Structure formats: structure tokens, C-alpha cells
Amino acid sequence: MLFAKSKPSLIVVIATLLVFSLVVTVLSEGYGTGVLSTSFIKTLGKTLCLCLAALAMDLVWGYAGILSLGHMAFFALGGYMIGMWLMYARTAEIVTTALAGGGLPATPAEIQDGITSQIFGVVGTSELPFIWGFAHSFPLQMLLVVLVPGLLALCFGWLAFRARVTGVYLSILTQAMTLALALYLFQNDSGLRGNNGLSGLQNLPGLSSTSQDSLSIWFFWASAAALGLAYLLISWVVSGKFGSVIRAIRDDEARVRFLGYSVEGYKLFVFILTAVICALAGALYYPQAGIINPAELAPTASIYLAVWVAIGGRGRLYGAIIGAAFVSLLSSWFTGGRAPSIPLVFGTLNWVDWWQVLLGLSFVLVTLFAPKGIGGLFDSLAGLHSPNRRGAPLGPNDGSLQEKEALK
Amino acid sequence: MTALLEVSGACVSFDGFRAINNLTFTIGPQELRAIIGPNGAGKSTFMDIVTGKTRPDSGSVMFGEKSTSLLKLSEAQIARIGVGRKFQRPTVFEDQTVTENLTLALKAARCPWRVLIWRKARADVARIADLAAQVGLADHLARKAGELSHGQKQWLEIAMLLAQEPRLLLVDEPAAGMTPAEREHTTALLVDIAKTRAVVVVEHDMEFVRRLNCKVTVLHEGAVLAEGSLDHVTKNQQVIDVYLGRGE
Numbered sequence: 001m002l003f004a005k006s007k008p009s010l011i012v013v014i015a016t017l018l019v020f021s022l023v024v025t026v027l028s029e030g031y032g033t034g035v036l037s038t039s040f041i042k043t044l045g046k047t048l049c050l051c052l053a054a055l056a057m058d059l060v061w062g063y064a065g066i067l068s069l070g071h072m073a074f075f076a077l078g079g080y081m082i083g084m085w086l087m088y089a090r091t092a093e094i095v096t097t098a099l100a101g102g103g104l105p106a107t108p109a110e111i112q113d114g115i116t117s118q119i120f121g122v123v124g125t126s127e128l129p130f131i132w133g134f135a136h137s138f139p140l141q142m143l144l145v146v147l148v149p150g151l152l153a154l155c156f157g158w159l160a161f162r163a164r165v166t167g168v169y170l171s172i173l174t175q176a177m178t179l180a181l182a183l184y185l186f187q188n189d190s191g192l193r194g195n196n197g198l199s200g201l202q203n204l205p206g207l208s209s210t211s212q213d214s215l216s217i218w219f220f221w222a223s224a225a226a227l228g229l230a231y232l233l234i235s236w237v238v239s240g241k242f243g244s245v246i247r248a249i250r251d252d253e254a255r256v257r258f259l260g261y262s263v264e265g266y267k268l269f270v271f272i273l274t275a276v277i278c279a280l281a282g283a284l285y286y287p288q289a290g291i292i293n294p295a296e297l298a299p300t301a302s303i304y305l306a307v308w309v310a311i312g313g314r315g316r317l318y319g320a321i322i323g324a325a326f327v328s329l330l331s332s333w334f335t336g337g338r339a340p341s342i343p344l345v346f347g348t349l350n351w352v353d354w355w356q357v358l359l360g361l362s363f364v365l366v367t368l369f370a371p372k373g374i375g376g377l378f379d380s381l382a383g384l385h386s387p388n389r390r391g392a393p394l395g396p397n398d399g400s401l402q403e404k405e406a407l408k
Numbered sequence: 409m410t411a412l413l414e415v416s417g418a419c420v421s422f423d424g425f426r427a428i429n430n431l432t433f434t435i436g437p438q439e440l441r442a443i444i445g446p447n448g449a450g451k452s453t454f455m456d457i458v459t460g461k462t463r464p465d466s467g468s469v470m471f472g473e474k475s476t477s478l479l480k481l482s483e484a485q486i487a488r489i490g491v492g493r494k495f496q497r498p499t500v501f502e503d504q505t506v507t508e509n510l511t512l513a514l515k516a517a518r519c520p521w522r523v524l525i526w527r528k529a530r531a532d533v534a535r536i537a538d539l540a541a542q543v544g545l546a547d548h549l550a551r552k553a554g555e556l557s558h559g560q561k562q563w564l565e566i567a568m569l570l571a572q573e574p575r576l577l578l579v580d581e582p583a584a585g586m587t588p589a590e591r592e593h594t595t596a597l598l599v600d601i602a603k604t605r606a607v608v609v610v611e612h613d614m615e616f617v618r619r620l621n622c623k624v625t626v627l628h629e630g631a632v633l634a635e636g637s638l639d640h641v642t643k644n645q646q647v648i649d650v651y652l653g654r655g656e
């Protein structure tokens with residue numbers, strides 16, 4: 001394939017992903033030696049989903065220049081949509097078995113009531129909210145995984161981009177969107193169980209005899225496959241003229257308009273595409289996490305996503321993956337209480353508390369001293385070098401040199 | 409000969425300041441026109457009106473045989489029906505190569521889906537090489553536009569305009585930052601382009617305008633002060649007072 005040849009990083013990434021997946025499988029409890037615990041496999045699987053979200057973030061921010069601080073809302077919505085089916089179908093199984101214990105087969109109405117009281121007892125609702133109308137069907141609910149975040153992105157993007165909201169204002173608007181959504185979901189009458197969220201998502205309906213050891217590997221592979229496919233898709237999207245147009249929009253959108261491209265249309269396209277990718281990532285993530293609640297839509301979640309991409313190096317797709325994997329794994333190590341506390345003169349340095357400070361600090365340091373992030377290190381290893389273009393142009397006679405380049 | 413662009417009675421004010429004052433301007437389909445006038449006369453604002461960047465408070469802007477009103481169209485739509493613009497400062501996409509810059513400008517479908525599946529045909533490669541050769545950038549196709557000299561960027565932008573194949577070209581101070589030899593090349597190029605389409609050139613440099621050898625419109629305080637050949641307008645007493653008299 002000509003396209004693959006022109007992008008050596010593509011082959012490296014796909015091959016690495018494949019080798020990594022095989023090694024993990026061989027070391028897993030379900031299908032291998034058992035060196036890696038099932039909960040660790042789940043952590044790895046979840047990390048792959050976060051990498052997928054970071055990939056989308058890199059497309060929308062690193063390439064199109066839209067600093068969205070709300071993409072984790074789409075991720076969580078995807079999780080909620082798949083979670084509705086998981087919880088409903090699983091509860092239906094349990095209720096049916098329980099009622100069948102009485103001897104007579106239960107009527108559909110009895111089953112329906114049983115499911116409703118099981119799921120909504122905690123929030124004191126006795127009727128199934130209408131948004132659960134599709135929850136009995138996997139294909140329909142899967143459709144909602146794409147449609148609900150996609151339509152939200154369409155409405156939000158259409159309003160924001162048409163009004164030509166850009167830069168910091170757009171970022172604030174996306175934060176407001178995810179915060180509003182989180183606050184709405186926290187309410188008991190939102191129809192999604194308020195702050196209890198959806199739980200028991202690790203159990204797949206119809207597969208109660210399959211152990212979590214095996215399921216975790218299935219989801220791990222599904223996440224790896226999704227990441228690989230998304231990498232191919234996004235590499236293709238940014239490789240051609242489309243990629244050139246969105247990078248041009250990032251650098252000077254007014255000029256792009258005068259070339260005849262509808263800047264709003266392109267932004268909307270990228271915004272919706274990345275929202276849907278995030279939603280799919282969420283739909284793979286939450287069955288591995290087992291639980292989802294409105295706290296997942298907290299504004300900070302989306303800010304983390306941006307931090308991962310910045311640390312990994314925006315504008316290069318593998319950078320986003322490296323950043324998300326590196327920071328989120330490190331973060332779960334530090335906050336998991338496994339990192340040793342360091343005794344200091346004035347007290348002990350407890351990593352659970354101090355990790356965020358460290359993360360914030362490294363974000364500032366990367367932004368200041370390594371704007372290309374970790375991905376930039378790979379570039380310099382590969383001998384790719386572009387001059388630092390900060391400083392004012394020198395004017396016509398010294399041509400293309402910028403102040404600082406000319407000095408050295 | 410019917411006009412390609414007809415601006416009539418246009419007014420624009422910024423916070424009460426009249427930048428364009430009842431401006432009327434017409435240009436034919438294959439005409440070269442120079443616009444001169446002192447700084448702040450409203451030359452750039454005039455281009456903003458035609459390209460949709462600024463909406464006039466009143467007046468009309470008609471384009472083409474069917475007299476389409478440009479006032480209802482977005483910047484992108486105006487560009488698509490055939491109005492190209494070169495800005496005062498060269499604005500090329502510095503982070504992309506000369507080829508990529510030209511590819512972006514090349515006349516082709518502009519909607520996201522069509523652009524997504526667009527792949528370069530042999531004819532496109534030839535056209536890009538051709539355009540680059542025309543402006544002396546044939547050896548720089550693979551370089552990032554940001555590495556070019558100021559004059560080369562100006563030319564790249566002119567080549568991008570040509571790639572768009574517009575019917576009307578608005579060129580704002582093309583010779584700024586060019587050496588005398590480059591200026592001469594640019595005049596020749598503009599005269600050549602105007603054989604097949606309408607070209608409006610804003611320029612300060614009188615020598616440059618003289619070489620264009622075309623009809624000249626003098627703007628002052630947002631309105632047309634005089635129109636005619638360069639010799640004709642430079643003899644106009646009003647023009648001498650407001651513009652030439654100040655030693656420009």
C-alpha cells in the first residue's frame with residue numbers, strides 16, 4: 001500500500017501494538033502463564049481506550065487547532081449508552097431466573113417490573129424512563145453509542161463554530177458543556193440513576209459462565225483492535241489534502257476562507273468525527289471499569305486528556321498514544337498507593353496527594369521547554385529537525401530567517 | 409461590455425468613522441485596474457467589502473453575468489464563485505510545503521467529503537509544477553513556505569491565486585518587500601494575467617503603476633477622487649493636492 005509506505009511510523013505503531021497484545025495475552029491469567037493479574041489486564045485495556053481518546057484529541061486539537069476541553073463528555077456518554085444495555089440485559093437475566101424459581105414462568109409485565117425495581121429502586125423511580133426504550137437491544141443501543149454523542153457534537157459545534165467562537169472562548173464553552181452534562185446526570189430524575197451511575201458493567205449478558213480472566217483479554221484485544229483501526233483511519237484522514245486543510249485552518253483560518261473552504265464545515269466534521277471516536281473508546285472502556293457515574297464527566301477529565309496529548313506531543317499521532325499511555329499508567333501507579341511515600345523533614349511526601357502537583361508541574365515544564373512533547377524526542381532521534389521559529393521576522397532582505405535563528 | 413464587478417453607493421463606518429463613503433466602482437471581465445491613494449484612503453477596506461470580510465452599511469456589490477449580490481454570501485462562497493485575493497502581508501501557510509500550499513489553492517471541490525477522498529492526479533502535479541515555474545519557485549516545491557524569502561512568499565501567494573483560477577483578482581500591494589528585478593517580473597505577470605481575467609492592483613509605488621499601463625482609480629477618504637489614465641489623474645489638481653502634493 002502506497003499510503004503505508006509513505007508513513008513509516010504507521011507500520012511501527014501497528015507492529016508494536018500487535019506484539020504488545022500478544023505478549024500481554026501470553027502473560028495473562030485467562031490465556032497464559034498468569035504473570036499479569038486480571039485486574040492489571042483490565043488496567044492495560046482501559047489504557048488502550050484512553051490512548052484512543054487521546055488520538056481523537058490530537059486530531060481535533062493538534063491538527064485542527066480546536067482546543068476542546070469537553071471530549072471526555074463524549075467518552076462518558078458512549079460509556080453510558082453501552083452501560084444501559086449491559087445493565088438492562090444482565091438485570092433481565094437475573095430477574096427472569098429469580099421469577100422462574102417460583103415454578104410458573106413469569107409474564108413479560110412481571111419481568112419488566114422486576115427489572116425496573118432492580119435498576120431504579122435506588123433512585124425511587126417505579127417506571128422505566130423513556131430513554132431506556134432501546135436498552136433491551138444491543139444493536140439499537142450500540143447505534144445510540146454513536147448517535148447521542150454525535151448529535152450532541154453536531155448541535156454544540158454548529159452553534160459554536162457558526163458564531164465563530166475560537167480559542168480560549170471555545171475551550172471555556174466546551175468545559176461548560178461537560179460540566180452542565182455532569183450536573184444534569186447527577187440528578188436522580190435524569191433517568192440514569194443520578195450519582196449512583198451504572199454498575200456491574202463488567203458482566204456480559206449471556207456470558208455468566210465466562211470468567212473475568214477470559215473476558216478481560218477479549219476486551220483488551222477489542223481495545224487494541226479499535227486503537228489500531230482508529231490509528232489507520234486518522235493517519236489516512238490527516239495524510240492527504242484534508243489534513244492540509246485542517247492544519248491550514250489551525251494556522252490561519254481567515255486565509256483558508258478566502259481560498260473557498262468553509263472553515264465551519266471542516267471544524268464541524270472534525271469535531272463530530274472525534275466525538276464519535278471518543279464515544280466508541282468510552283463504550284470499550286466502561287465494561288472494563290465496571291462502573292460509570294457522572295463524576296466521569298468532570299471538567300478535569302477533559303483537561304487531563306489535553307495534558308496527555310501535550311506531554312506526548314501534539315500534531316503527531318503516535319505522540320498522543322505515548323502521552324496517554326505513559327501519563328495514565330504512571331498516574332494509576334502513583335494514585336494506587338503502590339508508590340512508596342517519601343519521609344521528609346517536615347512530614348511525609350504522600351504520592352496520592354502530590355502526584356497531581358507533579359503532573360501539573362511536568363505539564364508546565366513540557367510546554368515551556370519541550371513544546372513537541374515526548375514525541376518530539378523520537379523526531380530528534382530520527383534526525384528530523386526543524387528550526388525553532390520563535391521571534392520576529394527579520395524583513396525582506398534576510399529572507400526566511402527569524403530573529404533567533406539568525407543570531408546563531 | 410458588461411461589468412464583472414459593480415460596487416455602487418457602498419458605505420462603511422468603523423465606530424462612526426467613515427472608512428468608505430458612497431463608493432462606486434466598476435470593472436470589466438478582462439481588465440487591469442490600479443487603485444492608488446494615500447494611506448488610510450480605504451483601499452484595503454474596499455477589498456474587504458468585495459471579499460465578504462467586511463459588510464457595508466449600505467450600497468450594493470454585484471458580480472458576474474447574473475449579477476449575483478455578494479452581500480449575502482460568506483467569504484468562502486465568494487471565493488468559490490471566482491474572487492481571489494492577495495493580502496497586503498504575504499499570508500501563506502508557513503508550516504506546509506510550497507506544493508501543499510499550491511494544492512490547497514488548486515481549483516477543485518471544496519466540501520469536506522470530496523476533499524477527504526481527493527487524490528492528486530497527474531494533471532494536478534503538472535499544473536502545480538507549471539504554476540511554480542511561472543513564479544520562479546520550481547526549485548522550491550518541497551521546501552516549507554516559511555523558509556522562503558519575503559519576495560518568494562509574495563510570489564507563492566500570487567501562484568496560489570492563479571491556482572484558484574478566479575475571474576476577479578484583488579491584489580493588495582504586491583510589490584512590497586520585492587527587489588526592483590522582482591517588481592518588474594511581477595508587473596509583467598500581472599499584465600499577462602489580466603488578459604484573461606479582471607485584476608485590481610493596489611499599489612503605492614508610482615513606477616510600478618506606470619509599468620502596469622492601465623486605467624487608474626484614485627481613492628481619497630473612502631470615495632473615488634479621479635479615474636483615468638495615470639497621466640490624466642496626475643494632472644488633476646485635486647489629486648495633486650491630496651496625494652501627490654505631499655511628496656509621495
Ligand SMILES: Nc1ncnc2c1ncn2[C@@H]1O[C@H](COP(=O)(O)OP(=O)(O)O)[C@@H](O)[C@H]1O
Nearest residue numbers: 422423427445446447448449450451452453454
Ligand atoms: N477594522 C477596522 N476598525 C476600525 N478602523 C478601521 C478598520 N479597518 C480599517 N479602518 C480604518 O479605515 C481607514 C481605511 O483603512 P484601509 O482600508 O486599511 O486604508 P488603506 O487605503 O491604507 O488600505 C483607516 O483610517 C483605518 O484606520
Ligand SMILES: [Mg+2]
Nearest residue numbers: 451452453496
Ligand atoms: Mg492597505
